[in-house]
Amino acid sequence: MRIAIYGNDNKSSSKVATELSELINKSEVLQIDELNPEVVISVGGDGTLLSAFHHYDDLTEKVRFVGIHTGHLGFYTDWRDNEVEKLVESLENDNGQSVSYPLLDIQVEYSDQGLPDKMVALNESTVKKLFGTMVAKVYIKDRLFENFRGDGLCISTPTGSTAYNKSVGGAIISPKFNAIQVAEMASINNRVFRTIGSPVIIPPTETITVVPKVSLHNVLTCDQLLVMDRPIKSITYGISQRRIYFAKYQHTHFWERVNNSFIGDNLND
Structure with missing residues (x-):
């Protein structure tokens, strides 16, 4: 071996x-x-x-x-x-x-005509803004779900639900579910702005697309990897066809x- x-x-x-x-x-x-x-x-x-x-x-x-x-x-x-x-x-x-766990597929499109990025995460991906409030449209399976305003969003796998997701108030999900979770980070909710205000769990047949207001201050993470100083047009998340295997x-x-x-x-x- x-x-x-x-x-x-x-x-x-x-x-x-x-x-x-x-x-x-x-x-x-x-x-x-x-x-x-x-x-x-x-x-x-x-x-x-x-x-x-x-x-x-x-x-x-x-x-x-x-x-x-x-x-x-x-x-x-x-x-x-x-x-x-x-x-x-x-x-x-x-x-x-072996035992296997779900992974998170991430596709990023940029506004600067650069080629799309494809990544995969074991734990989670976050999208946030370095300075000020992040503004973004959130789509579930291509249908507008909410207009988000706040620090950012955390999109996690079931095993990743115990990491950053848990620290921002997300639920812990068993990896037997092929699901992804979206948790808000310090969302703004008042008479003018309103979000769902709670974690959202998405099945493998659906995707989440985040379309942030274009800004060079938007930051995307994929586990420990970091994407910054690129104008992000959209990020689409879904359960990967691949899985991680542990002996x-x-x-x-x-x-x-x-x-x-x-x-x-x-x-x-």
């Missing part, structure tokens, strides 16, 4: 990556292959795994991901830094088992992840 190791520059992550690499090199059935891996092992936290996902974006349908966390508990990382030997044993006995050796159930991340040991209080 071909393995790629993707880590950050943190000292503890580098130590784990080195240990992992040494064990893989000693294995008779595993080998390091950074260019054409079958399994990508992320060593760090959720940010590192997001970076690994985008680094191997063109191989999404061919690889499975495994996350080792070396700091605080990560939402996507099933393995601890003291379980490297156990992980290598699991890799050696792999039978192709299911000791994969943590989604709601257990939610509990571990946000509730912890308080259940018995």
Whole structure:
């Protein structure tokens, strides 16, 4: 089996990556292959795994991901830094088992005649304005839904619903639903301006299109990626035909992840 190791520059992550690499090199059935891996092992936290996902974006349908966390508990990382030997044993006995999560397709059109951008997000995309209020028309399946005014909008996947989306008041959605969620960031609601004022969940048969008032101060994010200083004409979001796959050796159930991340040991209080 071909393995790629993707880590950050943190000292503890580098130590784990080195240990992992040494064990893989000693294995008779595993080998390091950074260019054409079958399994990508992320060593760090959720940010590192997001970076690994985008680094191997063109191989999404061919690889499975495994996350080792070396700091605080990560939402996507099933393995601890003291379980490297156990992980290598699991890799050696792999039978192709996996679990998959939905991804978010993003298509961006610009007003400067530049070619459209196509991106994919694991967590979320946001569109906001650096200075002042963002004004945008929001369409659901090509029908005008609302005229938005506020700081911005967050469009997330089900797994991404636990990230930025949750911090701006969005709902947590199980990844068993192929849905996307739109959450408002500090929307303006008064006698003159009015938005829905609550998260909106969209099925896979529909898309969301955001048409912001053209401004060079509009900023678009795709997970950790950033688009700025381009006049954005429109952004269209929908559930991707692609999915991300995780190797299911000791994969943590989604709601257990939610509990571990946000509730912890308080259940018995």
